[in-house]
Amino acid sequence: MTHQPYTRRRQHLLTTLADGVAIIPTAPERIRNRDAHYPYRFDSYFWYLSGFPEPDAVIVLVGGTNPREILFCREKNEERETWDGFRYGPETACHAFGFSEAHPIASLEQMLPDLLANRRSLWHSLGHDADWDQRIAQALNTVRSRNRDGTRAPGEIRDLRGVLDHMRLSKDDHEIDIMRHAADIASAGHACAMRACRPGMAEYELEAELAYEFRRRGADGHAYTPIVAGGANACILHYVDNNKLLAAHSLVLIDAGCEVGGYASDITRTFPVSGRFNPVQREVYEIVLAAQQAAIAAVRPGASFTDYHQAALRVLSQGLIDLKVITGSVDGALESEAYKPWYMHRTGHWLGLDVHDVGDYRTGSADDDWVRLAPGMALTVEPGLYFRPGAQVPKALHGVAVRIEDDVFVSADGCTVYTSAPRTIAEIEEVMRHD
Known part of the structure; x- marks a missing residue:
């Protein structure tokens, strides 16, 4: 070194x-x-x-x-x-x-x-x-x-x-190189878990696939306790039991990253246990993916830390209206926080030596006192939707939960997504083909 x-x-x-x-x-x-x-x-x-x-x-x-x-x-x-x-x-x-x-x-x-x-x-x-x-x-x-x-x-x-x-808060070139390497390893681990997934497997078997791939590629280990949550378990944001069986036709959510040289990667992927999204899963997934894409587009120098969260909220709120989960307008949903029962967390956090890295998010108590983004900052972009069993939503949504998380560097003219695990429906289903 x-x-x-x-x-x-x-x-x-x-x-x-x-x-x-x-x-x-x-x-x-x-x-x-x-x-x-x-x-x-x-x-x-x-x-x-x-x-x-x-x-x-x-x-x-x-x-x-x-x-x-x-x-x-x-x-x-x-x-x-x-x-x-x-x-x-x-x-x-x-x-x-x-x-x-x-x-x-x-x-x-x-x-x-x-x-x-x-x-x-x-x-x-x-x-x-x-x-x-x-x-x-x-x-x-x-x-x-x-x-x-x-x-x-x-x-x-x-x-x-x-x-x-x-x-x-501002990463130098040495840190960026290490974090890119950690992201590459974690991305490969998530793809490996997708390829290995079969109905009837235990959640911990996918956890083992990740751990093996992380270490095989030279990572020091997990950056944090991994979440491998099948079906409705994914509605528990910090589910870490990882001991249930994966049911056919359900989704599995994996939130896992590796540590390399002290630095964390942090990726979440949600994919169908059987390898193919059903129509309801597909609709929810596309909403969350669109929210993530809108949020990523809002990450740029000079934007405030909350801008990309607001961009995701707007897309998620429209999606909840389209799913007939909430009624009214997008602006009304944002003002009343009608989305909160199904999206209760922020859209990201700083990333670095700690998975939830240090650094202020606000410079004061006023609504516009959020930290302004600048080149060299590293953060996650991770919108989601979570429909708990028994919630007051259409029955087809019960137990459906989707989160998509990638790692992003703020660049001089926007941002760079430096995680590369399969993300679109087409990419996921292609990786999971069992020919």
Whole structure:
């Protein structure tokens, strides 16, 4: 891997710190049960600034006229490496990841008060981790205890997340390349699940197809717990049981993405278990697809984050009128939110190191205070319609649920859809042909 993108981000952050100090710890290892751990996943903020994969590590950035980029990490340890695997150690990590200096993690507690002394500000993600809040408070108390010799503690403590959230909202070329790769792998996984699908299979069998294809193509694994929801299960937005059988002539909704190099892809596809859409399924699917196409067309620089949601709502509302689910006009449906029983979520979210990535959506409380889209932003476009069994809709719609989700980069003159799983009815039915 190359350390230059991470170094550039640290140096950009240092310009914000001025004469301050920033402390960015990675995530701790988590116990699953007894002495077994969950698979390790680093903290996204830490990874964004380092690319360093090990636990027990902390970045300290010291601003000012002589800036310092310091990594604290585990020392080399032959015995632990025999049990747990390779460790970089401070010396190797310093060069491999482009830091100006590196020290053993065990020395952090001793060094931290000196790093904080006589600095104007401390930048830290307050309230994110109680243990770290306490450790930093202890270091500050140590600095304050030296006030008789003229040593000053930082006069202000500032939340680092706002600065980093703003940085992470606009993806650089390094991030875009990784996210495209994650999207390619996830798209292939969804196509694989379509080809494998047969009536009578269990939902978890399709989940297994996805997991195999993701790992086979080099992904680190799922970016989030996948949803594989057959029939009416798809009316449960966060259904993750994935343990029911797939009935012939029903639809199955799969919401799944993979993680590559820390970055998430996020795709949803809905397709017929038997390989062919029936007329009602086809009609609902075409409405949702048209809503997605209208939303994608509204993603462009200068548009607000809510514009593409409103574009989808207009098409979905007209579709609900055509299906005889609601009555009246589209404008009336939008004003009264008559669509909400069947479309209750937003049309997308930011995407990046976290599947629901960081970054503000609004800059204030007024109706027009939504964030304006700009080149480099990555987001999802995911309209849907959900008709629960027993709902006050035509009986043929009971248990029908469709969502279509793709990943999009805002470009200089519009947007680019960078996921490529089969999406139109013709594409899906062609992939699912069982010749």
